[in-house]
Amino acid sequence: MFSTDAPALLRKLAMLATVVIAFWGEYQLAAAAGFPWYVAVFYPLGLDCFLWLMLINDDRRGIAWGLGLALASQEIAHLIHANWSSPVNVGVTAFVSAAMPLVAWRMHQHTEPTAAAPAEPVEQPVDAADPDAAALLALAAALPPKGQRRRDQTVATVARIRAALPHMPEVTIADALGISPAYVRRVAPRAA
Structure with a gap:
């Protein structure tokens, strides 16, 4: 209908x-x-x-x-x-x-991702000698584009990145997701 x-x-x-x-x-x-x-x-x-x-x-x-x-x-x-x-x-x-x-x-x-046409992938420079950078970009790629994602999706992605790359700094995670480190710390604080 x-x-x-x-x-x-x-x-x-x-x-x-x-x-x-x-x-x-x-x-x-x-x-x-x-x-x-x-x-x-x-x-x-x-x-x-x-x-x-x-x-x-x-x-x-x-x-x-x-x-x-x-x-x-x-x-x-x-x-x-x-x-x-x-x-x-x-x-x-x-x-x-x-x-x-x-x-x-x-x-x-209650914003939800819209069924928009997928954006063309943007080539990100990845240091071939750094497997962590490639893993980070692969995990970040699962997150919908900014403006189409919900907060819970961001939190889940940060949790997956931290589980796979526990030593990864907040600044690097935030940069890969296109958000600020302060936002990462606010929505997904590290366990004490």
Whole structure:
């Protein structure tokens, strides 16, 4: 009934909806604060770009700050105009205001690799005299390209590399996977 691209399409539509709705609420907050429209438009732009960058980089502290600011902005922007004579109205307003930033965060958490055409392999220089380098690249090749992989896939690949090459430095592992050493240490800390 649904094509295999339906989940990817639904994810993209949900993300677009969250951006549009969040942008409008954040813009209204900046306008209510007294900024002219041509300045107020930069408040949601800056806030949303920050949040999306933190989501893409999987920066937990940045995500917490971005979500906190987005939630606070949405709540304040909508509660300014809420009918305070009805507690139900205020509660519904608070819930609806919080929904879009949380949906954006959860949709990002559930990204899955898409069935895209396989990318052409990129030749990586490998020292023929270093079997560890060849083994590292072979293990790293099993990981989907960046942007199409999930966190659990990265963690599993790091675990396989560490099992096969226990002496391999974090920096080398991170470089082979195209991620930062700090991300490797955060998502897959070495056993003490």
